[in-house]
Structure formats: C-alpha cells, structure tokens
Amino acid sequence: MTMLPLEGIRIADFGQIIAVPYTAQMLAWLGAEVILIESRERLTTRIWPPFADNEPGVNRSGGFNMVNSSKMSCTINLRDPEGIALAKQIISLSDVVVENYSSGTMQRMGLGYESVKLLRPDVIYLSLGAFGRTGPMKDLVGFHSVINLFSGLASLTGHKGSHPRIMGGLFPDAFSGSYCILSLLEAIYHRVNTGEGQHIEVAMTEALGTLMPEAVMEYTLDGTEPERVGNRHKDKAPHNVFRCKGEESWVAISVDDETQFQALAKTAGSPEWASDERFATSEARLKYQDDLEPLIQEWTVGLRAEEVVDRLQKAGVSAGRVLDSAQVLSDPHMVQRGFVQFPCHPEVGSRPLGAFSWSVDGEPPGVVRSAPVLGEHNRKVVQELLQLPDDEYARLVDSGAIS
Amino acid sequence: MLQQGALSGIKVVEFSNQVAGSFCARLLGDAGADVVKVEPPKGDRYRQTGPYPEGSFDPDWSGLFLYLNSNKRGVVLDIDVSGGRSAFLDLVSAADFLVVGENSVKIERLGLRREKLVKTNQGLIVTSITPFGLTGPDSSYIGDDLIAIGAGGMAYATPGIPDMVEDADLEPPLRSNTYMSGYLAGVQGAVASVAALLSRKIQGVGCEIDLSIQEAVASVMPFELAHASYYEPKTRRPEIFGVMPNAYLPCKDGYVVIMAVMEGHWRNLMDLADNPDWAELEVFASGVERARNWDALEPLLLEWTMAHTGAEIAQLAQNRGIPCFPAYTVGQMVDSPHVNERKFMRDIEGPNGKKFKLPGYPVRMEKTPWHLFRSAPKLGEHTSIVFEEWLEYSEQQLKRMIV
Numbered sequence: 001m002t003m004l005p006l007e008g009i010r011i012a013d014f015g016q017i018i019a020v021p022y023t024a025q026m027l028a029w030l031g032a033e034v035i036l037i038e039s040r041e042r043l044t045t046r047i048w049p050p051f052a053d054n055e056p057g058v059n060r061s062g063g064f065n066m067v068n069s070s071k072m073s074c075t076i077n078l079r080d081p082e083g084i085a086l087a088k089q090i091i092s093l094s095d096v097v098v099e100n101y102s103s104g105t106m107q108r109m110g111l112g113y114e115s116v117k118l119l120r121p122d123v124i125y126l127s128l129g130a131f132g133r134t135g136p137m138k139d140l141v142g143f144h145s146v147i148n149l150f151s152g153l154a155s156l157t158g159h160k161g162s163h164p165r166i167m168g169g170l171f172p173d174a175f176s177g178s179y180c181i182l183s184l185l186e187a188i189y190h191r192v193n194t195g196e197g198q199h200i201e202v203a204m205t206e207a208l209g210t211l212m213p214e215a216v217m218e219y220t221l222d223g224t225e226p227e228r229v230g231n232r233h234k235d236k237a238p239h240n241v242f243r244c245k246g247e248e249s250w251v252a253i254s255v256d257d258e259t260q261f262q263a264l265a266k267t268a269g270s271p272e273w274a275s276d277e278r279f280a281t282s283e284a285r286l287k288y289q290d291d292l293e294p295l296i297q298e299w300t301v302g303l304r305a306e307e308v309v310d311r312l313q314k315a316g317v318s319a320g321r322v323l324d325s326a327q328v329l330s331d332p333h334m335v336q337r338g339f340v341q342f343p344c345h346p347e348v349g350s351r352p353l354g355a356f357s358w359s360v361d362g363e364p365p366g367v368v369r370s371a372p373v374l375g376e377h378n379r380k381v382v383q384e385l386l387q388l389p390d391d392e393y394a395r396l397v398d399s400g401a402i403s
Numbered sequence: 404m405l406q407q408g409a410l411s412g413i414k415v416v417e418f419s420n421q422v423a424g425s426f427c428a429r430l431l432g433d434a435g436a437d438v439v440k441v442e443p444p445k446g447d448r449y450r451q452t453g454p455y456p457e458g459s460f461d462p463d464w465s466g467l468f469l470y471l472n473s474n475k476r477g478v479v480l481d482i483d484v485s486g487g488r489s490a491f492l493d494l495v496s497a498a499d500f501l502v503v504g505e506n507s508v509k510i511e512r513l514g515l516r517r518e519k520l521v522k523t524n525q526g527l528i529v530t531s532i533t534p535f536g537l538t539g540p541d542s543s544y545i546g547d548d549l550i551a552i553g554a555g556g557m558a559y560a561t562p563g564i565p566d567m568v569e570d571a572d573l574e575p576p577l578r579s580n581t582y583m584s585g586y587l588a589g590v591q592g593a594v595a596s597v598a599a600l601l602s603r604k605i606q607g608v609g610c611e612i613d614l615s616i617q618e619a620v621a622s623v624m625p626f627e628l629a630h631a632s633y634y635e636p637k638t639r640r641p642e643i644f645g646v647m648p649n650a651y652l653p654c655k656d657g658y659v660v661i662m663a664v665m666e667g668h669w670r671n672l673m674d675l676a677d678n679p680d681w682a683e684l685e686v687f688a689s690g691v692e693r694a695r696n697w698d699a700l701e702p703l704l705l706e707w708t709m710a711h712t713g714a715e716i717a718q719l720a721q722n723r724g725i726p727c728f729p730a731y732t733v734g735q736m737v738d739s740p741h742v743n744e745r746k747f748m749r750d751i752e753g754p755n756g757k758k759f760k761l762p763g764y765p766v767r768m769e770k771t772p773w774h775l776f777r778s779a780p781k782l783g784e785h786t787s788i789v790f791e792e793w794l795e796y797s798e799q800q801l802k803r804m805i806v
Binding site for chain 2: 336
C-alpha cells in the first residue's frame with residue numbers, strides 16, 4: 001500500500017452530530033489519525049436510531065458509525081478542569097482542530113483558537129457554524145432543516161403549486177462538510193509549503209448559498225423569486241421522473257436536444273412524437289410538456305425501470321433509475337467501483353457504508369476502518385500519546401476526568 | 404490583484420461541459436491556482452443559458468457562466484482538429500492538473516485518459532468527473548443533475564424530514580431546482596485534487612482521479628444509508644433519526660421547522676406551548692417515543708404552530724436554544740442583515756451599469772483568504788497570453804493553432 005495523503009497528520013475532533021464528524025471522517029479515511037473527543041454525559045448520534053437490528057446501544061447506531069468510521073474514541077469530561085487539561089494536551093500534539101459547537105462554547109472551555117494557538121502555534125483550526133461565527137444570527141442554532149429553510153434552497157424545491165420542501169439526505173451537513181474538507185486540505189498543503197497554520201471559518205448557510213447563483217442573480221436584478229417547478233427544467237423537456245412497472249419504481253428522463261428526443265420517441269415505439277409539432281423542438285416541448293409527459297408515462301409504466309434505462313441509454317438518451325438507499329448500497333455498479341465499503345465493527349459486524357465518490361488510479365483513495373466503540377482508545381491516547389503513567393491514568397478515570 | 408492562495412503556482416487546464424468540472428476548476432482557482440479554461444469555438448454551453456443582466460442573450464454575461472468561471476483565464480481551441488489538439492496537448496504537458504467534466508464515452512473518444520497524456524509530464528494529475536464514473540457496468544451512461552439526484556438516492560429521500568405530505572407514496576421523488584449534484588461533485592473533485600497534490604508531494608508522481616457524480620450524491624446521505632445498512636430502509640414517509648420532533652410544520656403564515664429531539668429542547672418547547680397536559684404523557688416521554696407516536700403528537704403541535712407566525716415561532720424557540728426557522732425565499736436570504744453583514748454576496752456590475760449579486764465563498768481562511776481575483780473570461784480572451792506565458796509560443800505557432 002502506498003502512503004496515504006494525510007499520513008502523519010493528527011486531528012482533534014470536537015465535531016457534533018454530522019457536519020464536522022463527516023469532515024473528520026474523510027480526513028481519517030485519507031490517512032489522518034483522528035481522535036474523536038466524546039462525552040459520556042452528552043451523547044447524541046450514538047443514542048439515536050437506526051440501531052443495528054433495532055437493538056439500542058451506544059455502539060450500535062448506524063448514524064454514528066457511518067460518520068465516525070476510522071476514528072479513535074476518547075471520552076473526556078469537558079466540564080471537569082482536568083478533562084480540559086487533557087484536551088489541551090491532545091490539542092498540543094495535534095496538527096488540526098475541528099469543531100462545530102454553538103458559537104462561543106470552545107472559548108468558554110478555554111479551547112478557542114486564540115488559546116489553542118498558544119499551545120500549538122502552527123495549528124489549523126476549523127470552526128463550522130450553522131450561520132457562521134459572525135453576524136447577527138451567529139448564535140442561532142440550526143441543523144440541516146433550518147439551513148435548508150434559511151438559505152432559500154427549500155423555496156427552490158417542491159412540486160408546482162405546492163409548498164417548499166426539504167431535500168433528503170442531510171445535504172447541508174455533508175455539503176458544508178465537503179467545503180470544510182477542501183479548506184482543511186488546502187490549509188494542510190499551505191502548511192507543508194510554509195509551516196504556517198491558520199483559522200478557518202465555515203457557515204453552513206453560505207455553503208448552501210453557493211448552489212443558487214441564477215436565483216440570486218434574478219432576484220437582485222429585478223426582484224423575481226423562483227417558482228417551484230417539481231422536477232422540470234427551464235430549458236429541457238421532457239425532464240421529469242416517471243412511474244415504472246412495480247411498486248415504488250421510478251425512472252428519471254432528461255432530454256437535452258432534438259437528437260435525444262427523436263431517439264426517445266423511437267425507443268418508446270412512437271416515432272410520430274418527433275414529427276408532432278407540439279414536440280418537434282425544445283421550445284415546443286417546453287410549452288406542451290403537460291401533453292407529452294403522460295404519453296411517456298404510458299410507455300414507462302409498462303416496463304421495469306431497469307429496462308427503460310437500458311433501452312434509453314443504448315439509444316443515447318440520458319435516463320437513470322431512481323434508487324432508494326437500500327438499492328444504493330446493493331447497486332452492482334457502485335459496489336464494483338468500491339463506493340460501498342464493508343468495515344467490520346466489533347459489536348455490529350460488517351455493514352455496508354457509502355465511502356468515496358472517487359478512485360485514484362483505479363483504487364480507493366483511502367482506507368475505511370470501523371467506527372470506534374465508546375471510549376475504545378482512552379488508554380491508547382492518554383498513555384501512549386500523552387505518555388501519562390498507569391497510576392495517573394487510573395486516577396483520572398477515578399476522578400471522572402476520563403469518563 | 405495577484406491571484407494567490409494555498410495553491411499559488413499550480414497550473415490547471417479545464418476541459419468541461421458540465422457544472423461539476425467547471426466548478427471544481429473554479430475552486431482550484433479560488434485557492435490561487437492559475438486555471439485555464441479551454442472552450443470550443445462555439446463557447447461553453449453555459450454561455451447560452453443565462454440569466455442575462457439585460458434579459459437578452461449575451462454570451463459574455465450569462466449568469467451561470469460568470470459564476471462557474473470566475474478566477475480563471477480562458478482560451479479557445481478546437482481539439483477536434485489537429486492544430487487545436489496539439490496545442491491542447493502542449494498546454495496539458497505544462498500543467499499540474501487537467502480537470503475534465505464530460506461523459507465517459509466522450510473522454511475515451513477524445514483520448515483524455517491520463518495514460519495517454521503523461522509522456523512528458525509524470526507529475527500530471529487528471530481529475531475526471533463523469534455522471535457514473537469511468538469504470539463499472541453503468542460507466543457509459545450519460546446523465547445530468549436530474550439523473551444523478553435520482554441515481555444517487557437523494558430524490559427518493561425527499562422530502563427529507565416529516566412534512567405535510569398527504570401521501571408520500573403517491574408523490575414522485577423530487578429534485579431541487581438547482582445543479583446541486585454538480586456543485587457537490589465539483590467540491591468533492593477539488594477535495595480529491597488537493598488530496599492528490601499532497602500525495603504527489605510524497606510520491607513524486609501524479610495520478611488519475613475518477614469521480615462519479617452519482618456517488619458524490621450517494622456519499623452525502625450517511626443517515627439514509629445507515630437506515631438501509633443497520634435496520635431497514637426508510638419508507639417514503641420520512642422519519643429522520645427516529646427521534647422527534649424534527650418536523651416541518653405549517654404555521655399561521657407559512658411553514659416552520661422545529662427540531663426539539665433533545666430532552667432540554669423538548670422541555671423548552673413544551674414551556675413555550677404553556678406546558679399542556681399532554682406534554683407529560685408517557686407516549687411522548689422520549690425522542691424515540693415521540694417518533695413512535697408522531698401521528699398523535701403532530702396534530703397537538705399543530706394547534707400551537709397554527710396560532711403563531713413563522714417569525715414568532717422562530718424567535719420564541721431560538722431564544723430558548725431550540726433549532727427552528729421559518730421558510731425563507733431566496734430574496735429573504737439575500738436581503739437578510741446576517742448575509743449582508745457577513746458580505747457573503749458579491750456585487751457585480753454588468754453592461755450598462757446593471758447591478759446584481761452572485762453568491763461568494765462560504766469559507767473564510769485566515770492566511771489564504773478567498774478573493775474574486777478576476778471575473779469570468781470572454782470567449783478566447785487569454786488565448787495568446789496563456790500560450791506565450793506557459794509555453795513561450797511564437798507568433799507563428801499561435802497562428803497555426805488558431806482555427
């Protein structure tokens with residue numbers, strides 16, 4: 001195995017819930033040693049479903065295990081001054097600190113950037129906030145749904161004439177997390193070149209703001225607010241999701257130009273569509289999509305989604321199955337490409353997990369190991385990394401600083 | 404202003420016909436790399452899509468093009484003819500990165516695989532971003548955002564939190580009306596690229612990155628996938644986390660999201676609702692119980708939300724630390740004092756003094772800050788200067804490559 005890009009980088013992970021845990025997990029996959037600082041007194045995703053086989057347990061949460069794989073777990077009581085002292089020792093030996101507590105929490109614990117810089121002058125310190133760390137709304141709390149609503153993304157999402165909808169998949173966490181990963185890698189590269197660390201601040205709301213340049217431009221030009229259009233598109237038709245044979249079976253079809261539409265018509269056994277003046281050009285199809293879509297659905301509903309996709313793709317029309325999450329994890333294409341990984345966890349066994357969206361020279365770009373059980377690495381971190389003697393470790397456990 | 408940042412001195416060639424590849428290359432330019440966008444003689448497709456400041460077609464002022472291509476220089480080359488192709492290969496031979504955003508069939512046809520490009524440039528990193536990847540049974544499939552959001556599992560998972568959907572089983576899976584998968588794959592492509600740059604520091608050679616937009620979408624759904632992996636897939640009727648309330652509810656003047664799954668938040672919420680008798684019921688005693696009995700709880704909560712406006716509810720709830728927000732339009736977001744104070748939106752002046760805004764950058768880096776170094780190139784604006792600077796092309800060579 002060649003060296004991973006982040007080998008030798010140590011990260012102190014104060015991430016909460018999803019966004020920053022997801023960030024640190026990617027860095028762990030890419031070879032960093034990530035120490036997740038957990039609190040037994042304040043467990044979140046660990047005690048939330050889904051649990052393996054629906055049996056609750058702090059090591060059995062799929063939500064936790066799928067954003068904290070490949071990390072070490074160290075349970076420290078951050079309400080105890082000795083716990084804070086331990087956290088500071090870990091930080092002083094870390095290259096990167098990441099956190100997404102509420103604004104001001106790290107400062108109150110004495111673990112804000114200015115304090116940490118004294119311990120570790122070249123530290124890279126990332127703070128992510130729902131609304132960021134400055135501005136009149138910096139103290140507002142918000143998870144994915146709040147971010148969706150504030151950013152206006154929900155107003156761009158929904159069926160025609162219906163209310164704003166919230167996208168699935170905790171997108172704001174993982175998307176802002178992806179920006180966090182990018183900025184951390186850039187900062188690490190900068191530090192390799194210059195020796196200089198830095199502070200990084202990310203606002204989840206702004207990450208979502210980067211998705212909607214056209215809507216922002218139109219609003220600021222003349223006050224136009226976007227309408228909700230379901231799955232339709234301003235320039236393409238047909239561009240929608242159609243029902244197929246069987247329960248909950250759907251296909252997405254998107255036609256880019258006349259050639260694709262002619263191919264669609266022919267594949268659907270209705271070549272006459274292409275010469276119908278309502279459908280002959282993109283402009284006409286946009287105008288008459290209410291007429292066109294039922295015709296397409298009449299064809300798709302008699303076929304399995306796989307068949308529709310196979311026939312259309314062979315004819316050069318962009319089409320795809322609409323997969324649910326179980327289908328994603330068992331999709332032969334994504335499994336073969338290595339997107340689906342199977343880390344083996346001591347309590348819940350081997351469970352599929354979605355990992356990298358890319359490969360490097362045909363191989364996964366990192367290594368996915370299982371998520372840690374709660375407090376699994378306390379001894380390793382405190383004794384091997386911080387080099388505290390046995391009796392001091394025992395004392396800290398007794399006093400509750402290590403919980 | 405000199406283009407600088409963490410990636411100063413890095414040279415990037417972009418060849419892209421989709422949002423993902425162009426956004427990926429822009430992010431590298433945002434980090435200070437010298438990015439050269441290669442356009443065909445007819446121009447990039449997003450020069451044709453608007454919106455336009457004056458409402459009428461103008462290839463230099465298409466909003467999506469401006470957004471995707473700031474912090475880049477632009478050259479025009481017809482790589483289907485020999486002069487253009489050899490100039491393109493020269494450009495690539497002088498670059499650290501080639502970012503390709505295309506479908507895999509076209510990539511193979513154009514010979515844009517790394518093994519064909521590295522003869523004189525072992526350090527070259529090729530970042531390929533394709534709808535379904537370069538390998539695997541579905542790799543020849545074409546697709547756009549609708550296809551990717553469907554095939555990556557996100558459309559099926561929408562709406563993402565419990566919502567007032569009469570019958571989710573009857574409602575088709577939904578896409579958001581943005582190029583969400585393109586921006587996401589663009590950020591992840593930049594992540595993969597900078598990780599490869601760190602690897603190159605260690606190993607001394609470049610590599611080929613094969614990023615699938617389908618997988619980029621699937622990779623941001625850890626909780627959805629966890630349900631399928633750990634217990635059972637979620638139904639179309641969403642029950643995120645299995646703890647409640649984390650719900651999107653109608654209120655007096657619109658919609659509001661309330662997340663009070665943690666006990667402290669729940670107690671505060673019940674306080675706001677004047678501690679009704681039902682708050683003490685055993686069936687609502689924990690987040691998991693509240694999820695199990697959501698059908699009973701929802702109408703009770705609605706009585707309270709329907710008596711207040713979204714802004715009132717958000718104010719009351721946020722004062723008690725409960726994540727809560729009303730649905731904003733894009734305009735409300737753009738005009739909010741928070742967004743203004745953080746200077747997230749950037750001001751652009753178009754032709755004839757037309758002023759508008761586009762989203763800025765969601766990350767603030769202390770030592771390598773983001774700037775808008777240059778606006779998007781006019782078609783072919785930098786063809787001569789780039790070939791002179793990068794390759795010391797003579798006037799005669801320049802003439803030969805121009806179609």
